[in-house]
Amino acid sequence: MTAKKDTLGLVAGAFRQHDHAKCISLLMNAARDLCTERGLRLTPVREKVLKLLLKSHAPLGAYDILSELAASGFRAQPPVAYRALDFLVDNGFAHRIEKINAFVACSQPRDKHSPIFMICNDCHQVAETSVRSQSSSLDRTARAIGFDIKHTVVEAEGLCAECRERMPQ
Amino acid sequence: MTAKKDTLGLVAGAFRQHDHAKCISLLMNAARDLCTERGLRLTPVREKVLKLLLKSHAPLGAYDILSELAASGFRAQPPVAYRALDFLVDNGFAHRIEKINAFVACSQPRDKHSPIFMICNDCHQVAETSVRSQSSSLDRTARAIGFDIKHTVVEAEGLCAECRERMPQ
DNA sequence: TCGTGTGATGTTATACTATAACAATATTAA
DNA sequence: TTAATATTGTTATAGTATAACATCACACGA
Ligand SMILES: [Zn+2]
Ligand SMILES: [Zn+2]
Ligand SMILES: [Zn+2]
Ligand SMILES: [Zn+2]
Secondary structure, eight states, rough: OOHHHHHHOOOSSSSSSSHHHHHHHHHHHHHHHHHHHTTTOOOOOHHHHHHHHHHHSOOOOHHHHHOOOHHHHHOOOOOHHHHHHHHHHHHHHHEEEETTTTTEEOOOTOOOOEEEEEOOOOOOOEEEEEEEESSSHHHHHHHHHHHHHEEEEEEEEOOOHHHHHSSOO | HHHHHHHHOOSSSSTTTOHHHHHHHHHHHHHHHHHHHOOOOOOOHHHHHHHHTTHHHHHHBBHHHHHHHTTTOOOHHHHHHHHHHHHHTTSSSEEEEEEGGGEOOOOOOOOOOOOEEEEEEETEEEEEEEEEEEEEEEHHHHHHTOOOEEEEEEEEEEEEEEHHSSSOO
16 A cells, blocks of 8 residues: 555656646656766757657657658658667667557656556557566566576556546446 | 465476476367367367477467478468467467567466566577466556556566576686 | 767668458358 | 358568668767
8 A cells, every 4th residue: 555655656647647748848858968968969860759759658669750750851761760769768768668569758767777568558558667676576586597687578458547437338 | 485486386397497298298288178178179270380389498480480380281371370379379378479579388378377478588498487466566556557457568588597607707 | 180980870672570351161050 | 951150271461670881970089
């Protein structure tokens, strides 16, 4: 019960009322600052892709991004999108969602974390939460068998609370 | 500490010494029995695909399976492999591993479960474990935000104990 | 300032993964 | 038997991702 409070604190914007304009500018600024701090280059195409990901909390496929880049006057061959996405993912500004071959902006780019995604099959929005703890089944099992985890994928698909309430019956 | 014992009990064959011939025949028989019990048809192509998946604990891509089907005289258009795999996955005889677009035979086809995969980047074997409990971070978070989970993807990639020991230095 | 090395982008081509659509056949049940 | 249903055969195409190599931009020491 007390744990839930903490967990809730980590729930990203999607599925929750929030000031999304503020959400966007906050994350955009965070990215700019982090790049400066770390000597990374947030080039025009990289910045544009991050902006596209931040526009909503719905995940975008690489080819969705490619179309939008083209519409904005960028070069639009697949490697352009994939390279920008690789940069954003490698540096923690975005995550790849394996289940749906899509990408979302990270909601906590400052903290190293293992993201957990809840993918709503109805509204197609995605909520990001994360675990910093070593208490997940995954970590416990890995330790038990001596497996050294480099990266984790934790995703759930189903219905978000809002869509469930809106459901017939 | 006591929990680890239970967790270990769920670890599948891969990464552990085991009688793999027995492992294969056990799972093959389980599939045949379950199909009989449930009125499912383990047709030749479906049985062949399951055999291919059971041959090792390494995951196979759909097109790997397609080649092997062709080599065994089966028709070899993509839908043939995908349909057989869909049947096996839908009925719990195999799982899809999202991170690597590949398939493995399930190691506990009798029990409904949410599988967890540990994918070794060196030997490319995969160990399946599972959680029946509602105690994972995923379940706790889902309950906290009212998200209704239909399916989960939990995968870790890294190095298995054996490969880590074999590593230079 | 000029090279020079590094990283980033441009571009073509291709590889890999998956499904739509419809025809043909086999199985099951009325 | 016949009709409904499930499975398989086949062609074509959609969707996702990367290899390879050319060119360009920028940082930094000479
Ligand atoms: Zn927002
Ligand atoms: Zn994140
Ligand atoms: Zn085995
Ligand atoms: Zn399983």
